[in-house]
Amino acid sequence: xxEERYILFDQYLQGELTVxxxxxxxxxxxxxxxxxxxFESFKEMHFQLDNKFGKxxxxxxxxxxxTRISDKYFNKKKTKVVSLxxxxxxxxxxxxxxxxxxxxxxxHYPNFEDYNHPESAYFTERSVSEETLKKAENDFNGKxxxxxxxxxxxxxxxxxxxxxxxxxxxSLLQVSKYVKAETIFKELESGNSVxxxxxxxxxxxxxxxxxxxxxxxxxxxxxxxxxxxxxxxxHLLEELE
Amino acid sequence: MSQNKIHPDQKYIDGLAANDSVVIEMIYKKxxxxxxxxxxxxxxxxxxxxxxxxxxxxxxxxxxxxxxxxLTCPFDAYFFLLCKRRWLNELKKSxxxxxxxxxxxxxxxxxxxxxxxxxxxxxxxxxxxxSMFQKLGEKCQEVLKLSFTLKSMxxxxxxxxxxxxYVRKKKSLCVGQLTEWIQEAKNFxxxxxx
Numbered sequence: 001x002x003e004e005r006y007i008l009f010d011q012y013l014q015g016e017l018t019v020x021x022x023x024x025x026x027x028x029x030x031x032x033x034x035x036x037x038x039f040e041s042f043k044e045m046h047f048q049l050d051n052k053f054g055k056x057x058x059x060x061x062x063x064x065x066x067t068r069i070s071d072k073y074f075n076k077k078k079t080k081v082v083s084l085x086x087x088x089x090x091x092x093x094x095x096x097x098x099x100x101x102x103x104x105x106x107x108h109y110p111n112f113e114d115y116n117h118p119e120s121a122y123f124t125e126r127s128v129s130e131e132t133l134k135k136a137e138n139d140f141n142g143k144x145x146x147x148x149x150x151x152x153x154x155x156x157x158x159x160x161x162x163x164x165x166x167x168x169x170x171s172l173l174q175v176s177k178y179v180k181a182e183t184i185f186k187e188l189e190s191g192n193s194v195x196x197x198x199x200x201x202x203x204x205x206x207x208x209x210x211x212x213x214x215x216x217x218x219x220x221x222x223x224x225x226x227x228x229x230x231x232x233x234x235h236l237l238e239e240l241e
Numbered sequence: 242m243s244q245n246k247i248h249p250d251q252k253y254i255d256g257l258a259a260n261d262s263v264v265i266e267m268i269y270k271k272x273x274x275x276x277x278x279x280x281x282x283x284x285x286x287x288x289x290x291x292x293x294x295x296x297x298x299x300x301x302x303x304x305x306x307x308x309x310x311x312l313t314c315p316f317d318a319y320f321f322l323l324c325k326r327r328w329l330n331e332l333k334k335s336x337x338x339x340x341x342x343x344x345x346x347x348x349x350x351x352x353x354x355x356x357x358x359x360x361x362x363x364x365x366x367x368x369x370x371x372s373m374f375q376k377l378g379e380k381c382q383e384v385l386k387l388s389f390t391l392k393s394m395x396x397x398x399x400x401x402x403x404x405x406x407y408v409r410k411k412k413s414l415c416v417g418q419l420t421e422w423i424q425e426a427k428n429f430x431x432x433x434x435x
Contacts, residue, residue, distance in 0.1 A: 006417030007410060038420060041427070045419045047307070048370040053389035055306050062260045062302050066295060069262060073269040074291045120263045122252055141263075163249075228271055 005035075009042045110239040112209040115232060118174065121167045129158075136167075145171040162193035169199070173206050182206055197227040204236070213240055250316035257298065258305035268298070272317055276324035285328060293331070297323045304363050314353040322357050373422045381415035388412045 011017055012025055029036045121140045123133050136151035152168035169184035185206070188199035200223045207216035217240045223233050256264025273294055280290040297320065304310040312319065374382065387397045394412070398405045 001414070001417055001421060003414060003417070006420065007413045010409070010413035010416065038424065041423050042416060042420045044366075045370070045416050045423065048367065049385055049389045049416070051303070051307050051367075052370070052374070053386050055303075056390070058260070058306070059299075059302070062257075063299060065260055065262060066265060066298055066302075069265050069269060070291055070295050073266070073273065074287060119267070122256065122261075122264060122267075 005038065006042065009039055013043070013046065109211070109213060110208065110236055112205060115205055115208065115236055116174075118170050123163065129155075140167055140171060143174075145174040149175070162188055162191060162195045166195040166198065170202060173202060173209070176209065178206055178210060197224050201227065201229070201233065204233075208236070216240065246313065248312045248314055248316070251312045253316045254301060254305050254310050254312055257302050260302075265298070268316075268320070269294075272320050275317075275321050279321070279325055280328050283328065284332060289328075289331070293324050293328050297327060300360060300364055303367065304360060307363075309359070309363060310356075312356070314356060318353050319356055322353060323360060326357065326361070369423070369426060370419075373419055373426075376422070377415060377418060380411070381418065384408055384411045385415050 008017075008025065012022065017025060029039060118140075121137045123137050132151055132155055136148050136155060139145070139148035139151065148171045149168065152164060152171060155164050156168060165184055165188060169181050169188065172178075172181035172184065182203060185199040185203040188195045189203065200219055204216045204219040204223075207213070207219060217237065220233055220237050220240075223230070227233060253264060253268055257268075276294055277287065277290040280293060281287065285293075300323070301310065301320075374385075377385070384397065384401070387400060388394065388408070391397050391400065394408055395405055397412075398408045401408065
């Protein structure tokens, strides 16, 4: 092994060479492709080592968190398909029915709150003032919709992006400003952004919240089956039957 | 690459790098079902699907941490393809019997292909590096590990109870050893591919 060479590489990377030595080394690199290629590999090894050990602690924390979320996700899925033994099922059903007989209010309509799960905002728009955007995001995620609304309004003056509009609409719906909210969702619905189907869903939720069940149902029927939360759509449709 | 516009879905990559649970949960909710369906339709079970997805997300985390991932295509296509290719590799490794693949043709653009190639290259390089690191002597492994975890080489020397000069030299030579092995592997690969 060419020991001198690697000691020199290391000194160069650590910035320990004198100006003359440094210039000399760089001249050699430009003239000697074998040396240059060895130096490239040496740097790559540095990169790999730094990646492996320098970030090890972070990687462990990430993997732990990831495993937790992954298990949660897959277990949740599993319980859906778990096969209940028929008699358990019968027992569970009869208990439900008995409770139902006691507590059923016979005017059963689906409830807005059961379907109301606003997702968290996570903005990456760069073209507007970062600070306002961050504030709006925090207020929205913290369910402080009254505070988030004016922030969204000021952002929309600068940047009329579907993402911001969507979260603005959701905030309006949360505080029951139906007319404004529905205008926003209708605009999104006629557009072609990724929020198109979501906008329809929220429009339906708005009708649901106002007790306009028939209109709610009609809107639900226009939602594409490709919509990511279509199971919720189906569920609500069943309840409306 | 850099002239390509970064896709808004970069937020998922940034979220992974930041270990943001909300984003990770969103990725599972939105993108995992398609990969799970593909794997379970192609001789795999749920547990295997879970592993493949987790491995792909760790790969993306590593790549993002190394600042080597700028998404120029939708995350959906990128993530699905990575899972799919990883699963097909698993199948190839584990069985000699013919494998029939059931899938819908997914149309993807050039930049997705390019990104996939980059991710796989990143993964391979890392694996190659890991296997070489394991070949190093115990002392080398220890010195390197400490050199890249602790802040200064003085601390490394103190910890190992040796002189500063010794650890500096040892570190250079151990990285040198890795360098030589990696160059041999590269030469071997270029011979093999020509």
